Amino acid sequence: MDVWLVIALILTLMVIILLIKGLMIVQQSEAVVIERLGSYHLTLQPGINWIIPFVDQPRSIKMRRYQVINNEQVAVVVEETRIDRRETVLDFPGQAVITGDNVSVTVNGALYFQVIDPERAVYQAENLVQAIEILAKTSLRSEVGKMELDKLFESRQEINDKLQIVMDEAGNKWGVKVTRVEIQDITIPREVEDAMRKQMAAERERRALVLQASGEREAAIARAQGEKESNILVAEGEKTAAILRAEGEREAINQILAAGQNQIDAQLVIGYLLGLEYLKTLPEIAKEGDRVFLPFESSSILGAVGSLQQLMNPANKA
Structure with a gap:
């Protein structure tokens, strides 16, 4: 009886040990790949799971992590049986890249990824993080090598996509x-940076000169347009004044001819009017100096004035 009791206790103890050994609690956002006798069996989900001890074994996955040792970022490869299914950021160090115009730059990037199929992550890549990092670096060199340095700074989003x-x-x-993939920083050589700074200063100066020249050109056009409109207005005014003067002179001639009852020569009337205009200008001429020299033709004009007055006196009396 005692022997059977001992055997029962041993079997009970073994069952309890097997239950404890087979009990596996998986945290939220984690997954565990289980192999049975060396082949894939299942993927444990978050919660309480039970496996057969010594028959079912979790398969480890190699992950490359970066750790800061002595102020330096050092890559460390670790093996983990629990696969983190949360979004993970991979901040790989700066890489030397040659642009399309043969300029060596250093590009530092960050990559965000998430494990969605733990089975493939374990069996399709020997070192998942290393494979992702190498592919990211190779793709980055390929994309940057297609661009020139000037376009590289303005095409970050294009490279990321x-x-x-x-x-x-x-x-x-x-x-x-x-x-998502993000380019964090682009470092260029010092001499290239100085050359770009000088180029930017020259470009700003060129734009300032272009703006100044454009402003001066627009101002000159505006001045020319104003002078043109002013000349047009002056010419129109002079034209109107000449028309008015001609009309006034014609009316004066008509009045004189009417006063003379059409017995006065029209040429004589015109000479009379010119003589009056000439007499009006004499005071202005006298202002030029003490002595005034009159042309010879002035006597004929003044004679026409006198003769017309003599003709007009009888007409007025009549």
Whole structure:
């Protein structure tokens, strides 16, 4: 009886040990790949799971992590049985890249990925993080090598989008979803930076000169347009004044002819009017100096004035 009791206790103890050994609690956002006798069996989900001890074994996955040792970022490869399914950031160190115009730059990037299929992540890549990092670096060199330095700074988003497409295609095979890729920093050589600074200063100076020249050209056009409009207005005024003067002189001639009852020669009337205009200008001429020299033709004009007055006196009396 005692022997059977001992055997029962031993069997009970073994069952309890097997239950404890086979009990596996998986945390939220984690997954565990289980192999049975060396082949894939199942993937444990978050919660309480039970496996057969010594028959079912969790398969480890190699992950490359970066640790800061002595102020330096050092890559360390670790083996883990629990696969983290949260979004993970991979901040790989700066890489030397040659641009399309043969300028060596250092590009530092960050990559965000998430394990969506733990089975593929374990069996399709020997070192998942290392595979993702190498592919990201290779794709980055390829995309940057197609661009010139000037375009590189303004095309970060374009590079990020292209890298994400390439990484996402490869990630599907590895059971990884690449959510986004970001270029953090682009470092260029000092001499290239100085040359770019001088080029930018020259470009700003050129734009200032272009703006100044454009302003001067517009001002000159505006002045010319104003002078043109002013000349047009002056010419129109002179034209109107000449027309008015001609009309006034014609009316004066008509009045004189009417006063003379059409017995006065029209040429004589015109000479009379010219003589009056001439007499009006004499005071202005006298202002020029003490002595005034009159042309010879002035006597004939003044004679016409006198003769017309003599003709007009009888007409007025009549």
